Structures are given as C-alpha cells and as structure tokens.
Amino acid sequence: MSEPGTQDVVRLEDLEASRQLTGRKHILSLLVEDKPGVLARIAGLFSRRGFNIDTLAVGPTDDPDVSRITLTLDGAVHPIDQVTKQLHKLVNVIKIRDMEPNGTVAREMALFRVNASVEGRAEIMQFAEIYEAKVVDVSRRSLTIEVTGSQEKVDSFERMVRPHGLIEMARTGEVAITKSRPEA
Amino acid sequence: MRAADALFQALKAEGVEHVFGIPGGANLPIYDALYDADLIHIQARHEQGAGHAAEGYAKATGKVGVAMATSGPGATNLITAIADANLDSVPTVFITGQVRTDQIGTDGFQEADVTGMTLPVVKHSFLVTDPRQIPDYIHQAFHIASTGRPGPVLVDIPQDLSRAEIDYQPAQGTPTLPGYKPPTEGNIKQIRIAAKALANSRRPVIYGGGGIVNANASTEFREFCLTDRLPVTLTVMGLGAFEAPHEQWLGMLGMHGTRAANYAMDEADLIVCVGARFDDRITGKLSEFAPRAKFVHIDVDPAEISKNVPAHIPIVGDAADVLPKLTREYRALDADSSRLDDWWQRIRAWQNEHPLRYEDSHDSEIKPQFMIEAMYEATEGDAIITSDVGQHQMWAAQYYHFSEPRRWLNSGGLGTMGFGLPAAIGAKVARPDETVVCLAGDGSLVMVCQEFATAAQHEIPVKVFLMNNGHFGMVRQWQELFWQERYQSVAMGPSPDWPKLAEAFGWTGMQCSDKAELRDAMRAALDTEGPVLLDVRVTQNENCYPMIPAGHAARDMVG
Ligand SMILES: Cc1cc2nc3c(=O)[nH]c(=O)nc-3n(C[C@H](O)[C@H](O)[C@H](O)COP(=O)(O)OP(=O)(O)OC[C@H]3O[C@@H](n4cnc5c(N)ncnc54)[C@H](O)[C@@H]3O)c2cc1C
Ligand SMILES: Cc1ncc(C[n+]2csc(CCOP(=O)(O)OP(=O)(O)O)c2C)c(N)n1
Numbered sequence: 001m002s003e004p005g006t007q008d009v010v011r012l013e014d015l016e017a018s019r020q021l022t023g024r025k026h027i028l029s030l031l032v033e034d035k036p037g038v039l040a041r042i043a044g045l046f047s048r049r050g051f052n053i054d055t056l057a058v059g060p061t062d063d064p065d066v067s068r069i070t071l072t073l074d075g076a077v078h079p080i081d082q083v084t085k086q087l088h089k090l091v092n093v094i095k096i097r098d099m100e101p102n103g104t105v106a107r108e109m110a111l112f113r114v115n116a117s118v119e120g121r122a123e124i125m126q127f128a129e130i131y132e133a134k135v136v137d138v139s140r141r142s143l144t145i146e147v148t149g150s151q152e153k154v155d156s157f158e159r160m161v162r163p164h165g166l167i168e169m170a171r172t173g174e175v176a177i178t179k180s181r182p183e184a
Numbered sequence: 185m186r187a188a189d190a191l192f193q194a195l196k197a198e199g200v201e202h203v204f205g206i207p208g209g210a211n212l213p214i215y216d217a218l219y220d221a222d223l224i225h226i227q228a229r230h231e232q233g234a235g236h237a238a239e240g241y242a243k244a245t246g247k248v249g250v251a252m253a254t255s256g257p258g259a260t261n262l263i264t265a266i267a268d269a270n271l272d273s274v275p276t277v278f279i280t281g282q283v284r285t286d287q288i289g290t291d292g293f294q295e296a297d298v299t300g301m302t303l304p305v306v307k308h309s310f311l312v313t314d315p316r317q318i319p320d321y322i323h324q325a326f327h328i329a330s331t332g333r334p335g336p337v338l339v340d341i342p343q344d345l346s347r348a349e350i351d352y353q354p355a356q357g358t359p360t361l362p363g364y365k366p367p368t369e370g371n372i373k374q375i376r377i378a379a380k381a382l383a384n385s386r387r388p389v390i391y392g393g394g395g396i397v398n399a400n401a402s403t404e405f406r407e408f409c410l411t412d413r414l415p416v417t418l419t420v421m422g423l424g425a426f427e428a429p430h431e432q433w434l435g436m437l438g439m440h441g442t443r444a445a446n447y448a449m450d451e452a453d454l455i456v457c458v459g460a461r462f463d464d465r466i467t468g469k470l471s472e473f474a475p476r477a478k479f480v481h482i483d484v485d486p487a488e489i490s491k492n493v494p495a496h497i498p499i500v501g502d503a504a505d506v507l508p509k510l511t512r513e514y515r516a517l518d519a520d521s522s523r524l525d526d527w528w529q530r531i532r533a534w535q536n537e538h539p540l541r542y543e544d545s546h547d548s549e550i551k552p553q554f555m556i557e558a559m560y561e562a563t564e565g566d567a568i569i570t571s572d573v574g575q576h577q578m579w580a581a582q583y584y585h586f587s588e589p590r591r592w593l594n595s596g597g598l599g600t601m602g603f604g605l606p607a608a609i610g611a612k613v614a615r616p617d618e619t620v621v622c623l624a625g626d627g628s629l630v631m632v633c634q635e636f637a638t639a640a641q642h643e644i645p646v647k648v649f650l651m652n653n654g655h656f657g658m659v660r661q662w663q664e665l666f667w668q669e670r671y672q673s674v675a676m677g678p679s680p681d682w683p684k685l686a687e688a689f690g691w692t693g694m695q696c697s698d699k700a701e702l703r704d705a706m707r708a709a710l711d712t713e714g715p716v717l718l719d720v721r722v723t724q725n726e727n728c729y730p731m732i733p734a735g736h737a738a739r740d741m742v743g
Contacts, residue, residue: 018494145608
C-alpha cells in the first residue's frame with residue numbers, strides 16, 4: 001500500500017499544525033486588476049481583519065490593465081499565510097508573491113529635509129556620501145537628501161541624520177522584484 | 185436594446201424566475217424594463233425584507249437569490265441582508281440603482297456610496313461605469329455568488345446607464361475572471377493522510393457545518409460518517425446534513441449544544457471538521473478548545489483553514505468532492521471498529537446522564553421547549569422551518585429534529601432578528617409545495633412585521649408560529665445570568681394583539697395559551713389556507729439550557 005509522499009501509518013502524536021508566525025519582515029508583491037476601488041478593497045481588508053501594513057507602494061506594471069501593489073508587514077505579529085489567503089479572496093487580486101528574502105531585490109526611495117547648520121552641514125554631507133545619497137535641494141538652513149535602498153538602509157540613514165533635526169521626511173515604501181537566477 | 189432590458193435578459197439566462205425588491209427613482213429604468221420582463225417580482229415592504237427573502241429563497245434551494253433596491257435609503261436598507269448573506273455564505277445577487285453618473289460624488293439626491301459601504305460585507309461588488317458592462321457583470325456576479333464559498337455580490341447601476349441603449353449579445357460559457365479560481369478538488373495525498381489518521385484515532389468526532397449544506401453533500405457526508413461508528417455533531421448551520429435522531433448523532437455542538445457533543449469535542453483525539461469555521465459559539469475559550477485533539481479541516485475556502493484553530497491536516501476543496509474520496513480511502517484501510525468501543529461507552533454515559541431536558545409545566549402553561557416539540561409533531565417533521573434570532577432559535581435547534589438539509593433556515597453568523605418572516609416568504613416562493621413555517625420571536629417579528637403585507641399581496645401562504653414570551657428573551661437570560669438580574673430594556677411591555685395585527689394585513693390570526701390545545705391549534709393553522717399567524721403564549725422567564733457561558737470552555741457548561 002506504500003506510495004510516495006504518504007507514510008503507511010499516520011500516528012496522531014506525530015501530526016503537527018503548521019507554524020503561524022514567521023517572526024520576520026515579509027514583502028508581498030500583488031498583481032491586481034486596475035479597477036476602481038481595488039485599493040479600497042485591500043486597505044479595507046487590512047483594517048477589518050486587524051492586519052497592520054508597514055508600507056505600501058502602488059504603481060503600474062508592463063501590462064496597462066494590471067497594477068502592482070507592494071506591501072511590507074511584520075510576520076512576528078501577523079500570520080502571513082492568513083493575510084495572503086484573505087487577499088486571495090479579493091476577486092481583483094490576480095497574483096500574490098510572498099517575496100523570498102534571499103531572492104529579492106527590494107528598494108525604497110526617501111527624501112529627507114534636515115536642519116543643516118554651519119557646524120552640522122559637513123557631517124550630513126558625509127553621511128550622504130556614505131549612503132550614496134544625493135543632495136537634491138539646498139538652502140541656508142537645510143539640506144534635502146534623496147536616499148534609495150533597502151528599508152533597513154533608509155532606516156539607518158534616518159537614524160544618522162535625525163540628531164541634526166529632521167524637518168520633514170517622505171518615504172515611498174519598498175517595491176520589490178525577484179532576482180534573476182544565475183544562468184546555468 | 186436598453187441596458188435595463190439586457191439586465192433582465194441576463195438574469196433570465198442565469199435561470200432567475202423570481203426577484204424581490206422595491207422600486208425608486210434611481211432604479212426606475214430597471215422597474216420599467218421589469219414591466220416587460222418574463223419574471224415574477226415580489227414587492228417587499230422594506231428592502232431588508234427583500235434581501236432576507238432572497239436569502240430564504242437561496243437557502244431553501246441552493247439557487248442564487250436576487251433582491252433589488254433603489255439608491256440611497258433603498259440601498260442602505262439592504263445592507264443588513266447583505267451582511268447576513270456574507271456571514272452565512274448565502275449565494276445572493278443584490279442589484280441597486282445609483283444616481284446618474286454625472287451626479288456621483290456630488291451628494292446628489294438619494295446618493296449613497298453603497299459600493300463603498302458594503303465593501304467589508306460582500307464577496308464582491310461591481311459599480312457599473314459603462315452600460316455595456318451590465319449583462320457581463322450580472323453573469324460574473326452569478327458566477328462569483330454561487331461558486332466556491334458562496335456569498336453576496338452587489339451590482340450598483342447608475343440610473344443613466346440602465347436606460348442607455350446597448351448592443352446585447354447573450355453571453356456564452358462561464359465568465360473568466362483572472363483573479364477568481366475557487367478550488368474544487370481536494371488534494372488526494374492529504375485525504376489519504378486524513379483517512380489514515382482517522383483509522384488510528386480512538387476518540388474521533390466528526391464536526392460538520394453549513395459547508396456540507398452549501399455543497400449539497402449531505403448524502404456524501406452521511407455515507408462518510410456511516411463507514412464506521414463515527415460520532416457526529418453539527419453546527420446550527422449544518423443541522424439537517426445528518427439525520428436526527430440517529431445512534432451516531434450527538435446533537436448540535438457549541439454554546440447551546442448538547443453536553444455529549446461538547447464533552448466529546450473536549451476529549452476527542454481527532455476532530456474532522458467538514459465545512460465549518462470554528463466560530464466562537466463553538467470554540468468558546470480558544471486556548472481551552474478541544475485541547476487533546478488534532479484537526480483535519482475540510483473547507484472550500486483556504487482562508488478558513490487555520491484561521492481560528494490551527495489545522496494538522498488541511499484539505500482545501502469542495503466537500504462534495506472530498507467526502508467520497510475520504511470515504512473510499514477510509515474504507516480501504518479496513519479499520520478496526522472495536523477501537524471505538526471505549527469511546528462510545530464514554531459518550532453513551534454523557535448522553536444518559538445529560539439528555540436535553542426541561543421541566544414541563546404542571547398546568548396548562550406552555551413551555552417554549554414544549555412548543556418546539558409540538559411543532560415537530562404538528563408538522564410531522566416535514567416542513568421548512570425558518571427562524572428569527574434568540575432563545576426560540578436555539579430551542580428549535582435543540583428540539584426540532586432536522587433530518588434533511590435546506591429545511592432549517594436561520595441567521596447564524598450575523599444573528600439578524602427579523603430574518604424569519606421574509607426568509608419564509610422567500611422559501612415559500614421557491615418551494616411552493618412545501619409547508620413553510622416561520623418560528624418567530626415576539627421581539628424579532630415586530631422588526632419586520634410590514635412583510636405581512638408582502639405575503640398577503642402575493643398570496644404566499646406562509647405560517648408564522650410566534651413564540652411569544654413578552655421579552656427579548658435571549659437578552660433577558662443574559663441579564664439574569666451574567667448581569668445580576670439588572671433587567672434593562674428587555675420586557676416588551678403591552679404585547680400587540682398579534683392575531684388582530686395579522687388580520688389587519690389580511691392574514692388569519694390565531695392564538696393559543698393552553699398546552700392541551702397547542703398541537704391542534706398548530707394543525708389548524710397549517711390546514712388553514714393562506715398566510716396564518718399563530719400567537720403562542722409561552723412561559724415568560726424560561727432560560728435556554730444547557731449553555732457554555734461566553735468565553736468559557738466546553739467543560740464549564742451550565743444548566
Ligand atoms: C443566538 C445565537 C446562538 C448561537 N449558538 C450556537 C450554538 O450553540 N452552536 C452553533 O453551532 N452555532 C451557534 N450559533 C451560530 C454561530 O454564530 C455560527 O453562525 C455557526 O456556528 C457557524 O456555522 P458553521 O461553522 O457551520 O459555518 P457557516 O457559517 O455555515 O460556514 C460554512 C463553512 O463551510 C465552508 N464551505 C462553504 N461551502 C463549502 C463547500 N462546498 N465545501 C466545503 N466547505 C464549504 C465555508 O467556507 C465556511 O467555512 C448561534 C447563533 C446565534 C444567533
Ligand atoms: C437586529 C438585532 N438587534 C438586536 C439583537 C440582539 N438580540 C439578540 S437576541 C435578542 C432578543 C430576541 O428576542 P425575541 O425575538 O423575542 O426572541 P426570544 O429570545 O425571546 O426567543 C436581541 C435583542 C439582534 N440579534 N439583532
């Protein structure tokens with residue numbers, strides 16, 4: 001009676017339920033139909049089910065009828081499996097990918113306007129250089145800097161410049177794409 | 185062709201024969217098209233009534249129920265029924281009129297963003313932006329409402345678009361929706377593992393729910409349960425999926441379920457859940473729910489699996505597909521039935537020690553439980569029973585033996601008072617040859633009593649058996665048991681003269697307050713032509729037992 005994939009005897013003691021919380025950050029990449037109200041459906045689902053979105057980015061894809069929504073959420077707080085299954089129930093959601101951390105390139109862009117006194121200015125410029133950030137606007141009192149990178153990199157940049165006095169910050173939230181596999 | 189005419193062509197193509205609704209400004213073109221459409225329209229007296237009637241129609245048949253309303257207040261009146269259909273997974277399509285396209289967003293007369301308002305309570309919705317979409321959206325709506333896990337779909341149609349001219353081509357085949365592919369077949373490997381686990385289980389319980397009814401899989405369910413001496417319990421939504429009484433039947437489980445069913449869940453080593461969703465009325469305190477059990481969970485909705493209770497053997501699929509396979513796999517294992525002897529001994533002890541019982545009156549007073557028993561006898565168990573929400577609903581679930589599916593129509597998930605009468609109207613329209621009885625609560629019935637007019641106008645001979653206890657009984661019970669008898673807003677004060685009220689609408693009204701006369705009174709009501717209300721005066725302060733207090737474990741059952 002033996003067959004691949006099923007053991008002959010299933011002992012109840014050996015059965016385990018799949019784990020609920022992964023404990024790490026997840027990036028979900030959704031392909032959705034570009035229909036009115038899609039975003040409201042997704043946002044509504046999150047608030048109704050008590051799921052907390054950390055970041056959300058929406059944009060077009062190569063197909064004009066399809067948009068991509070990239071969400072990040074915390075797998076230590078939410079059962080990601082349950083989140084994706086609930087999202088799948090939305091008729092306008094075509095595809096969901098829970099991005100594999102090692103196989104994903106994820107980036108966000110952020111703009112920081114920082115207090116830049118005469119004394120502080122040099123240090124901020126130095127940070128910008130280390131983080132490969134660009135100064136995009138300058139005034140006598142402030143610098144505006146554009147940073148691109150992973151969420152962690154942008155977080156880290158924020159921590160560096162915050163002591164100088166952060167006047168304003170705008171972050172896009174991450175977008176992500178799978179890495180191409182090394183060619184065989 | 186006018187888009188509104190195409191709307192009805194599309195409905196006809198979907199096999200619709202009856203729609204329930206109320207006209208108004210924004211859906212005037214639709215009602216104008218109805219004038220020529222070859223469909224029967226049941227004119228409700230409140231859109232909520234139209235909505236519940238559509239639900240009753242759907243629950244009694246499995247076919248999609250359809251209700252219509254105008255924009256603004258018409259549409260908002262529908263929302264309770266939409267939410268109800270959502271929680272109980274009822275295949276329904278709601279068609280609302282919307283203000284003209286150029287008025288949308290301007291706070292136009294009778295404008296309400298019903299698509300937005302209902303987002304959290306629909307399976308899907310469509311806001312029409314081009315008249316040519318109307319027939320397509322109708323077909324898509326029917327497809328979505330009736331497949332996978334059924335549910336309500338809203339189609340909101342601006343007035344100018346329903347009166348626009350379009351080229352109508354009858355649709356061919358099943359609509360394709362890129363993001364909608366409900367699962368059907370269960371994974372055979374998982375099914376095998378489940379069969380093997382079951383063969384190794386010494387204390388199994390089969391816990392079935394409304395999904396079996398949805399799947400029209402009661403026969404398959406019975407066959408599966410009877411492959412061995414498997415103890416069976418059902419949720420209030422599943423009642424009828426297994427015959428009651430039966431030697432393997434433990435009764436309903438959950439808050440007002442039997443002790444045998446709840447204790448069996450508590451001590452089980454394997455629970456096979458079929459088309460049920462581990463509602464809190466079942467689990468009570470989650471951390472103490474069935475602490476010794478491993479779970480097989482069969483559900484067509486993947487999101488139900490491990491939502492409340494982690495599943496050890498998940499099987500995503502239609503119960504109608506999964507159950508026969510599970511039966512076959514389990515049979516092939518030729519499990520030793522005697523392994524269940526000890527378990528049955530334990531279950532029989534619970535059953536003997538704690539049968540469902542109540543203290544009957546010693547005079548002519550009618551105990552509510554007695555009323556349900558009388559109802560069972562008077563109908564000979566051969567009727568579609570709809571119910572309102574409250575104690576009477578739970579007593580019916582306990583004491584009326586439902587042995588076939590689609591004969592017990594109630595509002596479980598949303599618990600909507602007033603569901604019973606309009607649902608009975610819908611059920612009777614769908615099943616004119618069946619006896620349809622609404623078991624009403626006096627608190628509930630008054631919320632929808634305008635629908636007496638609907639039944640009278642359309643000559644829909646439903647029977648209402650009113651369990652009149654002069655109270656919002658269920659709430660009174662909670663205040664008595666858990667809120668130190670501080671009764672607040674639960675007495676109904678002077679009861680309306682119910683028979684007279686019914687008569688005012690053109691019904692026959694009857695009353696009974698004597699136990700000895702009750703069965704005959706019920707038979708007389710059933711034998712009287714046309715719609716009949718029987719006002720049954722029952723004990724005012726009876727409590728519904730047994731009961732697991734909210735948030736407690738099965739072990740803590742009281743009463
Ligand atoms: C006053 C009051 C008291 C209540 N007390 C109790 C009580 O004591 N006991 C009790 O049981 N309930 C009680 N309820 C009802 C309770 O609130 C829930 O409505 C009920 O328990 C849910 O039933 P269910 O799990 O069968 O799920 P349903 O809501 O019927 O859901 C059906 C499930 O089956 C799945 N499904 C649908 N179609 C298919 C298919 N084709 N194949 C496979 N799966 C499918 C769905 O995805 C869903 O998960 C009470 C309600 C009220 C108002
Ligand atoms: C629309 C609605 N409002 C309020 C409630 C809360 N509620 C639950 S049961 C109940 C009392 C029901 O009274 P009745 O219909 O007379 O039935 P009984 O419990 O007396 O049998 C109330 C008010 C509800 N379920 N639905």
